[in-house]
Amino acid sequence: MLIGSVERLRRYPVKSLLGEELSAAEVDRRGLAGDRERALLDLATGRVASAKHPRLWAGLLRYSAAATADGGVAITGPDGRGADETELSEAFGRKLALITERQPGATVERAVPEEVLARGIEAEVSFTVNELGRAAPEGGFFDFAPLHLITSSTLAAVDAEAERYRPNLVIRTEGEGFVENAWVGQELMIGPTLRLRVVVPTPRCAVPTLRHGPLPRRTGALRIPAERNRLVPLEGMPELPCAGVYAQVLVPGRIETGDAVRVTDADVRVN
Known part of the structure; x- marks a missing residue:
């Protein structure tokens, strides 16, 4: 059953930095090629730096990251100039290292969102410590699963830009409200070959x-x-x-903006 089409594709080469817009990408078991392959490690705590703890790391969202042709990453600061680990460490007053491997049990701190709403991003609020990538293959710095989808219907309902939710795919859909809630537990076919399983709704921080x-x-x-x-x-x-919702990759494939998105009843399993 046709449920929509791919309106936008986005990639985030460094966790919690701004990402980049794509017109097409390869998708394999670990997600969209080049997505969240790197992260900044706070050497004092041993935890991955994440804007989920706004008092410490909200400023990460002033920096952007783009994948380079040689498999590296280019980080750009708010002044438009290139930035590296040294500059980022100085900007945040903490020693940071840009890493490419997620160690088993890697964690981030997540401020309790309701407390942030009530008291502001600079306030001392409660936070939880969350393990990264519990439903993702090894490698990559994913919060939970390797792909994040959100629909145009949801974005209209919350009256906010897609960039705020950091999805990989924005799906153009008909209907009102949070229509992707109904996709949890179902399998999606996107384009000619890509097959996903939607696993959980995405909790927001x-x-x-x-x-x-x-x-x-x-x-x-x-x-x-x-x-x-x-x-x-x-x-x-x-x-x-x-x-939005998180998804796992069942069958890899190439994806392009404009690709049709369908719910399928075919019985496909992750190998």
Whole structure:
């Protein structure tokens, strides 16, 4: 059944830095080629730097990362000039290392989003420590699974830009509200060969509310999901504000903007 089409493709070569727009990409078991292959490690804590802890790391969203032809990455600062580990360490007052391998048990700190909404990004708030990539293959610095999808219907419902939610795919859909909620547990075919399994709704943190490059702060990007779309992502978790869904790759393939997106009943399993 046809449910939409690929409106946008986005890649984030360094976790928590701004990403880049693509017209096409290869997708394999570990996700979209070049996505979240690197991260900044806080050498004092041994944790991956993430804007999920805004008081420490909201400023990461002033920097952007783009993959280079030789397999590397180019980081650009808010002044438009190139930036490296030394400059980033100086900017944040913490020793940072750009790493390419996710160690087993790698974690990030996630501020409690409701406390950030109520008290602001500079306030001392509670946070949890979350393991990266629990539903992703080895390698890559994914929060949970290797692909993140969000629909145009959801973006209209929350009245916010896609960039705030950091998806890999924006799916153009008909209908109102959080339509991708119904995709959880289903398999999607995108283009001629790519096959995905949608595994869980995406719980939202404070990141969508933050300044993203030229985009100003927008508290509604979290407040509206908190009011309209609270779900239990996984058994044992509380109801959380959600927008978008996470997916695993069943069959690799090439993806392009404009590709049709279909729900399929075919029985395909991850090898």
